[in-house]
Amino acid sequence: MLRVIGAESIDSLFEHLPENARLNRPLDIPPGKSEFEIVEHFRARGEENAIGYANFLGAGVYHHYRPVVCDVIVSRGEFLTSYTPYQAEIAQGTLTQIFEFQTMICQLTGMDVANASMYDGSSAVPEAAMMAVRATGRDKILVARTVHPEYREVLRTYARYQGMPVEEFGYDGETGEIDLNELEAKVDEHTAGVIIQSPNFFGIVEGVGNAAGIAHKKGALLIDIFTEAVALGLMEPPRQADIVAGELQSFAIPPSYGGPFAGIIATKEKFIRQIPGRLVGETKDANGKRAFCLTLSTREQHIRREKATSNICTNQALIALMATVYLSLYGKQGLRELAHQNLSKAHYLASKLPLKFQGRFFNEFVAQGNGRSVEAVNQDLLEKKIIGGLPLERYYPELKNTMLLCCTEMSRRNHMDELAEVFAK
Amino acid sequence: MYPENFHYTKEHEWVRVDAEVGVIGITDHAQKELGDIVYVDLPKVGTVAEQGKTLGSVESVKAVSDIYSPVSGEVVEINELLASAPEKLNEDPHGGAWLVKIKLSAPDEIKQLMSASDYQKYIGAE
Amino acid sequence: MEKKVRSHISQNEPLLFELSSPGKIGYQLPDLDVPAVDPEKALGAGQTRREIEDFPEVSEVDVIRHFTRLSTWNYGIDLGLFPLGSCTMKYNPRVNELVARTEGLAWIHPYQPESLSQGAMEIMAELERCLAEITGMDAVTLQPAAGAHGELTGVLLIRSLLESKGNPRRKIIVPDSAHGTNPATAMMAGYTVENLKSNDLGVVDPEALARAVDENTAALMVTNPNTVGVFEEEIVKVCEILHSKGALVYMDGANMNALVGISRPGDFGIDVMHLNLHKTFSTPHGGGGPGSGAVAAKKHLEPFLPGPRLARKGSQWTWNYDLPRSIGRVRAYYGNFGVLVRALAYIMAHGGPGLRRATMDAVLNANYIRRRLEAHYHLAYKSPCMHEVVFGDDHQAKRGVKTGDIAKRLIDYGFHPYTVSFPLIVHGALMIEPTETESKQEIDLFCDSLIAIAEEVERDPQMVLKAPHTTRTARVDEVSAARRPVVRWRREPAQSKAAD
Known part of the structure; x- marks a missing residue:
């Protein structure tokens, strides 16, 4: 290829770059890794995040099952x-x-x-x-x-x-x-x-x-x-x-x-x-x-x-x-049933918690902490491998000691019961 | 090709004056340059146009071209046909596919525009 | 032509809605383990819908076959060279797809406790470090979702910095060779746009620039190498001209694949730039997205970066929201994390030396194509080219064949076309970027094809004008589509019973 181009080396293709615009040292990035090492690296990073937790966070990002x-x-x-x-x-x-x-x-x-x-x-x-x-x-x-x-x-x-x-x-x-x-x-x-x-x-x-x-x-x-x-x-x-x-x-x-x-x-x-x-x-x-x-x-x-x-x-x-x-798989009937499961689960959990608002809700609702701080509730839940709700005070200073909870079709009854128990403690 | 009783701009618009109303369109040369016209965006009736300022735009699939008003005055009528049949602008740019009618506020502006023969020389040289 | 393409079975396929039959399903849900709630009661009467009219009703097999059949109507990098200029269509390593789907990375919620997100934050921190090193910049934000989004972020940074000095200024200078996103972005940030004509070498003319820059100039948005594939050799001087008047320089990093490991924008005077991780760092284009438009900036712009910012608290990563001078968020959460994972995997697989090597191969490939085709197509600029080369259709236009026609004919030879009619400063442009991915064999096939087409144009221009001839879909009528837009399917009115 160099012969066709009429160049002596690949380096010579960069000779027209002004000297003061060139990097005269190697990048400070370690040499390339093999596929195996890369998979290992990211698996290890993944393990530093929460794996195997039940999750009741919503607030714009939802845990729904993903069909294969x-x-x-x-x-x-x-x-x-x-x-x-x-x-x-x-x-x-x-x-x-x-x-x-x-x-x-x-x-x-x-x-x-x-x-x-x-x-x-x-x-x-x-x-x-x-x-x-x-x-x-x-x-x-x-x-x-x-x-x-x-x-x-x-x-x-x-x-x-x-x-x-x-x-x-x-x-x-x-x-x-x-x-x-x-x-x-x-x-x-x-x-x-x-x-x-x-x-x-x-x-x-x-x-x-x-x-x-x-x-x-x-x-x-x-x-x-x-x-x-x-x-x-x-x-x-x-x-x-x-x-x-x-x-x-x-x-x-x-x-x-x-x-x-x-x-x-x-x-x-x-x-x-x-x-x-x-x-x-x-x-x-x-x-x-x-x-x-x-x-x-x-x-x-x-x-x-x-x-x-x-x-x-x-x-x-x-x-x-x-x-x-996803929408083709769930289709006309499935999307409705899916939504219905979300609705039912959220209402089940909500029925066990003190609610902040009386408005009608779909699969998220705001619970009002009673006695203990919602942060303390969340801390206790983590020990049971449950990620609780999102404390709202940071976003709404007037909503003191409240958390936003979400249930989806992936929320299990036993986890909801546990959450309610910890909340009531 | 280019009617003698029209006045032309360098931006390829034409105006034909009937009493104090100017009928405005784009030239055959302009429609050819644009190719198949798919949409014409026209001002609302009542808009006050100013000579040389944007009056609307004409779109082909991959280009948008502004229309500059050849004269000043109030827009008194727009050609509704172009909304449903923009292709008319390719077929009959000097006739049925006029764009808007403007009630001239400065009729003398016409004198600054080109005659048909000047315009033809102009596009020949462009 | 037969070297790459042969006729092949191509199946017809209706739309999902036409495929549907009542009652068919393709999903399973577990039994409800809580009492079923009456939707009317829970949501209120009038707040629930009876059905989603005409929504698909198909089985799992229907879905697999439907989308697999559709997929065969597409061309992708996996099928061959994809020479779109300025798009950097390089191979997408599959290990990156695997690692992005690692459970601990794909299933983390952005609001889960920081103590349970350390792995994700570490990945972002490491990518920020690598991108700062590659660009020669001081700070990086990974929040922007795509290139144009990064541009907006960058120009807002510039505006905030100038404002903090008392005057945001009024205009941004954009060379006429720039991507359309540049002027559109400048407008969104409240600036007027002044176009700057390129000189006859296809680059910014420092003297013309010096005349254009004044105390109202906020910045120059420059692409380097520019869209004709030429390195702005006067870039250091260009940056000095702006800086001497108190203005800044934004670099569109779309063409960074020509520079990684060789030259760093931070070293040649750029204040802020974006990177397209879906170009330079190989995250899949996926038919038009998702992308990621990380922004790298110099120290003086760092306080204005969108928040939150990664920070170190003891041995842990934390999100710092206390950023009083920040331009604010440009999107919710932290960025297109899944794309970031893939980009870091790419960087790790290459390492520093490998990244440099990729750049060199990309430039070698482009120069080889340039040399092989310059006798057959009009070379727009004689300046040395970097990772892409731009020809004009001047020779072929004499026979009535334009760049768009040549592109369609190239499809018959089994290749995706180059970028057509861009940059605007080259009349009838053919903009070709092979990337480092391609072997000499594939590139030779490509060059042979374009040379054969140049001959066909001489011999039988009509045939080229009617191309493509081998695709299942012939040339598409874009004019009718635009004149009377039909942008959704609707059920045709039922045939009357009497007609049956």
């Missing part, structure tokens, strides 16, 4: 090692699957259009807010304090320099639902979008229709967020919302210390040109056969550059594939 078939499919090299399907003729596998994914997200959310996925639920929130700003020509965003606290932080980071003021509104201390009066008082003719989450961060089901009514009266859009996608299997879809954004981690994506996950944005037909991210559309090939391709790309950065709807480029295709496989 999901990994079988995503491990196929044709999916795993392919690229963004710009060359439609040799990417029909990915394109067809994304079309199916978009359809299922629409079916679940009651929307007309869903994109091919976002980085995650948290970054989908500011993207949805920016979308509302484009669609309404207004600038202000109102966000409920019952939206995941870290999602709100992400929204603030994105919003700061975009001339998009973000204001929060509170919740009802009795029910844990958003405070509709405060929302009504704060929404005005500058409000582009109102963001709520349902089930909210406390697990409480919000009245999407009521919030939408208030937003729409002032010409603002309602953006509904979800973090627990399994709830969509049983709950009425948020049809009154204008934009639905959420996190699909529950659909076969391992918790994996917080990522990679997959977010989505779905919306009504009339906002299709405002949606960020990739979209797959149906068309025909030169022989008249059904085919799929990326479409409406002119919204995107690689064409519109500084005028794009977003700078987003990468999506979470492989993760969205996992979710697609």
Whole structure:
């Protein structure tokens, strides 16, 4: 190869690099390791984390069982090692699957259009807010304090320099639902979008229709967020919302210390040109056969550059594939049964604990510590190999000595009983 | 090809003046450069356009091209046909696929635009 | 052509919704070990749905066959060379997939106690250290989910630093060869964008730059090597020009595969950059994601990094949330951890010497392709190339054949096309990046194919214009798709009974 190139050595291919831009020493990274050593290394790191614990943490990341078939499919090299399907003729596998994914997200959310996925639920929130700003020509965003606290932080980071003021509104201390009066008082003719989450961060089901009514009266859009996608299997879809954004981690994506996950944005037909991210559309090939391709790309950065709807480029295709496989396996009947199991388990545990809020909940709820601190409860639980709930005071200073607990189909009755016993001690 | 009674811009728009209203479109040369047009984004009726400022945009599959207003004034009508049939812009750019009508606020601006023969020379040289 | 492709069985397959029949299932759940709750009572009437209309109803075998059939309609690195320029489509080692699925790594919750997350935190700390060493930077955040997300993080860092000095400034300069994400990002951070024309060597012209930089300039966003595969030889001077006016330099690290072990951005004056772990560090592209856009920055930007930050408390790792000057979070939790595990596994497998070797092989491969094809395709720039080479379709365009057509014909020869029509500064660009993965045999097959196509263009341009000819799907009508978007499946209205 060097002879064809006409170079004396590979080093000579770098001779044109200026001397002061070259690294004149080896990298301080140990020499390469064998496959066996690498497997051993990561196994050892894994053992330093919690293995074999029952887990009652939710708060945006859920322990759901992952059917074996999901990994079988995503491990196929044709999916795993392919690229963004710009060359439609040799990417029909990915394109067809994304079309199916978009359809299922629409079916679940009651929307007309869903994109091919976002980085995650948290970054989908500011993207949805920016979308509302484009669609309404207004600038202000109102966000409920019952939206995941870290999602709100992400929204603030994105919003700061975009001339998009973000204001929060509170919740009802009795029910844990958003405070509709405060929302009504704060929404005005500058409000582009109102963001709520349902089930909210406390697990409480919000009245999407009521919030939408208030937003729409002032010409603002309602953006509904979800973090627990399994709830969509049983709950009425948020049809009154204008934009639905959420996190699909529950659909076969391992918790994996917080990522990679997959977010989505779905919306009504009339906002299709405002949606960020990739979209797959149906068309025909030169022989008249059904085919799929990326479409409406002119919204995107690689064409519109500084005028794009977003700078987003990468999506979470492989993760969205996992979710697609998962949803096909569970299907119409299974997703409902799965959601029902989650609901039943959470209500079983909740029935044994003092609850902070009276609102209706799906698979998460807030328990109020009685006597002992919730941190002490969690410490005792660890000895029984149980990871308890998330203490909320750090995120909500007013919610002293409370914890957010979550049950899924993987939660066992004996662990729930043990948790309740320790809690009551 | 290029009607004599139109006035042309360097950005490939045309305007035809009927009394105080200017009918605006893009030129045949522009539609050919863009290729198959898939979407036309037009301003709302009532928008006040300014000569040389963005009025809307025209999209092909892989490109977006801004439309610059050849004249100043209020948009009084938009061509609704283009929303459902953007391909008309490829088929009839100087006729049925006009974009907007603007009530001229500064009719003298027309004098700054090119005649059909100047425009043809201009695109020949481009 | 027969060296790589032959006709092969390709099965048709309906959509899942068309495949469904009522009552079919593909799941099992254990029996409920607690009392069943009535959903209507628990959630409220009107809050529960009867059914998910038209949702799939298929069996496990249906699912396996469906997705396996779909997979055969795809091209992947596992099938051969994938020469997308600036995308760095290198082999994805399977051991990385295995270790990312290790139970103790895949099943940890981001909020579980730090004492039970030490292994995960150690992995992140080690990766931060390696990436800082590779880039010559002082601090790394692993939070951004992808390249463009990293860019936004980096530009927000710049903005925060300038703001802390009293003036965030107004504009960001972006060379015309840049990725579209750069200007889009600058806008999202509240800056205006000034495009800078490249000179006839395809690089930033220091004199033109010096004229453009003023006290309103916040930063330059530069890609090095740039998108025509050329190392910015004046990069040290370029950085000095910015710094002398109090502005900063952001580097898009998309092309870092040309530099690892050879040259470090931190040493040539860059203030902040992102890395695409799914490019340089081999985590799978997976049909478009997930990625990871780690950001590496110099000391003066460290206080502004998104939180939480890893910190040492005694012998333990802890998350530090006390970061008063931080730009704030750019996403929930800590980053795409599963991707980080794979990237660290890649780095460990190569080691320092292996990483350098990979860079050298990547550059060797690109130069070999350049030499073999330059007699047949118009070489856009004579400057020496690094890990990718860009040609223009000038010769072929004379016969009415454009880069997109050549790309489609390449599919017939069994290869994924190169990057088409980018960078914009090269008319009709063919942007080719082979990576270190490819052997001489595969590269020769690829070059032979492109040379054969160049001959076909002379002999029978019509045939090339109609390519691909061998795929199960012929050329796709993207125009109709965009004119009347159909972005979801819907059941066709039932045929009337009378018609049966």
